[in-house]
Amino acid sequence: MSNKVRTRFAPSPTGFMHVGNLRTGLYAYLFAKKNDGTFILRIEDTDQERYVEGAVDVIYSTLKKAGIDHDEGPDKDGGYGPYIQSERKAMYMEYAKELVKRGAAYYCFCSKERLEGLTDENGVRKYDKHCLSLDEEEVQRRIKAGEPYVIRLNVPAEGVSEYDDMVFGHIAVNNADMEDNILIKSDGMPTYNFANVVDDHSMDITHVIRGVEYLSSTPKYNLIYDGFGWERPKYMHLSPIMKDATRKLSKRYGDANFEDFVAKGYLPKAIVNYIALLGWNPKDNKEKMSMDELIAEFSVDGISKSPSIFDETKMRWLNSEYIKELSEEEFLALATPYFDRSKIKGKYDYRKLAALLHKRTEILGEIPEKVDFLEEFRAFDTDMFFHKKMKVTKELALNVLKASEEVLSGEDNWTNERLQELVGVIAERCNVKGGQVFLPLRLALTASPVSPGGATEMADLLGKEESMRRLRFSIDLLEKDTEL
């Protein structure tokens, strides 16, 4: 047993990784790295009911994408294996027997019927230690006779169990409020409660980092450690991430999985950065942080005790910050699959498009809707041309567009730079300000109040032929409208 910090992340292979769960793993990782410790991955697959095929691979790939590297795990033996709970089955019964010997646990033969009879008016049931009084001889006789049995924890009938949590502080629970939980089920398999303690101890876990749902049952875990005479680990319980004030963010809502966010166009780094900030904040208020910075800044006193509501809007912002710092090449590479998924697949200059979109993209997933207008030009509401601040009216817009048609139709050097110059010419001819040309022109070409670029950039992208076609179309539309 060394003094080195050892933390673990013990997910169940039940499908995609939920961000709340990932955050727990992240904190365990950050704490270990911050303290020069070891971070261990353990797969808790004892619940065959919930087991999902391929889910173990999801755990690996999620951790890899998130940049969370485990030092030990099923694929990285550190001498504390096996790291998959189902492969550890054999050891638990022996440990349980040891605990019985030490008087901290006992055999129980009570029938389901008898147990149900113990239910009180609130529907709450607490085992009455009925089998605790059985003597050794009778126990052995009944086991030999093949009677089914479980092994229960022997919680003291009186007194208080307490411990100090690293984030919640002192926690005290009356022993009388705790039940003699089952450690070994009648099928000989351990319950989670027991397996967890045995695993943590045999893997030398020094700091147990997990969700608050275990806060009040931790005294029970401690009773097991005490029963064996093992040193208790330190505990760090984490408040949940909520969907809103009353609902926990959970798999059931289907929108909280790491993979789902990646699919929507969030960069893994941004997701990790955001969830790191949910429930924890560094002393200096820094928000955008790399994994190395997170490790350097991480501290337990920055962890908050109250639940945090997941705010996707803020994560979008953080994601846009990460996108902006990408190089043009990197952005083009990331955007290309989204171009291919949009209506403009295979058309237009992706590089040019990417350059325009780069600073205007919060999440990659919104790229298709931002470029679809290139292929979807149709009748629109001409009220868009009315702009009070720019002093643009439909009439003015019509004049400008007509002049634009004349000027632009004779131009063969169709580049952004040249078009900029021509806007000046048009403005002069109509005796209006430049902005009064840019605005109507941009609207005429895109049929949309917001576009991924200015008027000339849009014209450049569309090419002369298509630009002229749209210009004509918009003029017709406006003429028809202003006549009425």
Place this chain on the structure above:
RNA sequence: GGCCCCAUGGUCAAGCGGUUAAGACAUCGCCCUUUCACGGCGGUAACAGGAGUUCGAUUCUCCUUGGGGUCACCA
């Protein structure tokens, strides 16, 4: 229902007895290479309520209210 825990703007949150109660996101307004966006600047907005303790409470104590968790042969 018993027990454990939590409580600062719409959201994340700083604050650890004396502050004009930070900052970020969102929102609103203004500015900007005359249009979109980016960017810059600024505004609106909070200590759940009530008793104490104290010269003085957002900060400490208690109660109320609200919320979360937990009471399994699930993890």
